[in-house]
Structure formats: C-alpha cells, structure tokens
Amino acid sequence: MGASPWIVSDELWGRIEPLLPRRERRFRYPGRRPVPDREVLCGILFVLRTGIQWEHLPQELGFGSGMTCWRRLRDWNEAGVWQRLHEVLLAELNAAARLDWSRAVVDSSHVRASKGGSNTGPSPVDRGQPGSKHHLVTDGHGTPLAVILTGGNRNDVTQLLPLIDAIPATRGRRGHPRRKPDSLFADRGYDHDIYRDQVRARRIAPAIARRGTRHGTGPGTYRWVVERTFAWLHGFKRLRIRWERRADIHEAFLKLACCLITLRQINSLC
Structure with missing residues (x-):
C-alpha cells in the first residue's frame, strides 16, 4: 500500500x-x-x-x-511560501521542457461559501447564495500557472488580464525568464473585443470563442485541459466548498493545491 x-x-x-x-x-x-x-x-x-x-x-x-x-x-x-514553492516547481518543469508556452488556457469555477466572508458574493448559478470563484490559467498541458480568488458574482472577463499578469517569471531555461504564452485560449464568457486588444498589447495572440459558437468546437478543442485541472483542484475536498471566512486562508489552500498538482507533473517525468 x-x-x-x-x-x-x-x-x-x-x-x-x-x-x-x-x-x-x-x-x-x-x-x-x-x-x-x-x-x-x-x-x-x-x-x-x-x-x-x-x-x-x-x-x-x-x-x-x-x-x-x-x-x-x-x-x-x-511569508509567500506557497508562491515561491510554485515558482520553484514551475522552473523544474521548464528546465525539463515540460511547460507548453505555445498556449495558455483560462477559465473559472464557482464554489459555495458556506460562512460568507471576504471575496464572496451572491452567485448567479446558485440561487444567489454566497459563493466565490476560482479563476485559473494553465499552460497547454494543464499545469496551473496562476490562480485568483474573487467573489462569486465577479464577471470572468474582469480577471483575464490579472491572471495573465499573475503568471510568474519562470526560470529553468537559458535566457530571460518566461512569463508570457504565445496564445491565450478562453471560452465565450471572455468574448469582449476590448480585452482581445489588451491581450494583443501584451504580445499574446487571443483565441477567445465568439458568442453563439458551439461548446467544444474551434478553440474549445484545446480548452479541456483547464477543465481537467479544475477536476484535480476540486479533488482536494477542502476546495469543493469554501469554509474559511478569511480569503487568505482559502487562497493558501488553493496555492498549495496548485503546488501539489505541479509536483505531480514533475513526478510524471520519472
């Protein structure tokens, strides 16, 4: 065993x-x-x-x-332990050429916040009950690059640029640290031309689904990796429901879980 x-x-x-x-x-x-x-x-x-x-x-x-x-x-x-640990692990994956910088994928997931607290809000998908959102960006393999916690009523697109900017400068390869993917994939919830322009201004090609397109087509053929990563995150039972009134404690669990998933990716190299 x-x-x-x-x-x-x-x-x-x-x-x-x-x-x-x-x-x-x-x-x-x-x-x-x-x-x-x-x-x-x-x-x-x-x-x-x-x-x-x-x-x-x-x-x-x-x-x-x-x-x-x-x-x-x-x-x-x-003290920033979880953030620095995540950066260490990402650098190991990058050194092994196992981070897919050709594209990144963003999405969000709602969790109920049973005790309320900061960074919560009435959820439009849970009859107005208090909730929070996990906003996540992964590389093309589904390795978590950054995660943000907001209230459940925050629009997904408002966290698009903060997620991109939260990707840490990742060492491990010769030259300057890498922190920007070549392209960014997102679903219809991020369909705003003003944000496409701001993504392009960061020298990243936006691949954001247009409203009215069928789920799982076009860019959707690549977005499944972030949905799988959310399944991995919520495999940690403490993240399925937010029990903490303090946002920093729930964020600490989120970041630690991202570290454990990244470590799992490193172990898959063996």
Whole structure:
C-alpha cells in the first residue's frame, strides 16, 4: 500500500523546507517546544485532502492542534511560501521542457461559501447564495500557472488580464525568464473585443470563442485541459466548498493545491 496522501514526502519536504521562515528561539522563557514544521504540514495536507474542520483534526496522528496548523498555514502564506514553492516547481518543469508556452488556457469555477466572508458574493448559478470563484490559467498541458480568488458574482472577463499578469517569471531555461504564452485560449464568457486588444498589447495572440459558437468546437478543442485541472483542484475536498471566512486562508489552500498538482507533473517525468 502507498503512503497516506497527507504524508509529506521527502521530495516535497526537500523543496519546501528551505522556503519556510525561521522562528526565533526564546532562551529565557522558551515555553513548550513547538510542533515540528513537517508534522504541521502533514496536518495542513490532511485538512486540504479530507475537508475536515480544523477543530476535528486528529491529534493522535501527531499533527498538533488544528489551531497550530491554521496559524502555521496563515504565517507561511503571509511569508509567500506557497508562491515561491510554485515558482520553484514551475522552473523544474521548464528546465525539463515540460511547460507548453505555445498556449495558455483560462477559465473559472464557482464554489459555495458556506460562512460568507471576504471575496464572496451572491452567485448567479446558485440561487444567489454566497459563493466565490476560482479563476485559473494553465499552460497547454494543464499545469496551473496562476490562480485568483474573487467573489462569486465577479464577471470572468474582469480577471483575464490579472491572471495573465499573475503568471510568474519562470526560470529553468537559458535566457530571460518566461512569463508570457504565445496564445491565450478562453471560452465565450471572455468574448469582449476590448480585452482581445489588451491581450494583443501584451504580445499574446487571443483565441477567445465568439458568442453563439458551439461548446467544444474551434478553440474549445484545446480548452479541456483547464477543465481537467479544475477536476484535480476540486479533488482536494477542502476546495469543493469554501469554509474559511478569511480569503487568505482559502487562497493558501488553493496555492498549495496548485503546488501539489505541479509536483505531480514533475513526478510524471520519472
């Protein structure tokens, strides 16, 4: 049998440990010894994969309390750990020539926000219930390049340019870092000529479906990769429903899940 999916593998830990902020030791009043970072990360992965509430995290597995894991997730997100980890992993894929820069694909997915909070809004697809949207851009293979969280009532096209601009400068190959695809594929929800012009201004060829075209035709033959990546993202049960009132905590889970999907792509090279 394979290891439990919340166990932090040596390959993941070897990449993330150098990125974690160092905590200062208190010599005069040291207090209780903190739970090791690797065990806490196991607890965070347990919550991400199972969707369990923080207060129900089983401490007998050695993760520490749910509040300990929550605080560490918050602090690491504020320190930019997940963003830097994602950039490290993308650089590895780029060095292996496994990022498809010939095209990028954008789309969004709605999730219910059961407790409300920031970056939520009445969803037009869920009878006005509070919800959020995951906006995602992938490369031509479906590797996540950037993700943005907004309220459920935000129009998809408003996040088109922010998604493009959020693609990190990716090293790994000779020359300048790469951060722009050659072309950009999107569905009919992004059909606005003003945005096509702004995409072209970034020296990216827009391949955006026109209203009235049948789904799965034309550019749609290439857009399926982003739908598959959303299926991968929502395979992490904590991302199927937004339980966090704080947007930064849900974003931290989103970015961590993107890192795990990217690591999976690296492992497929072996």
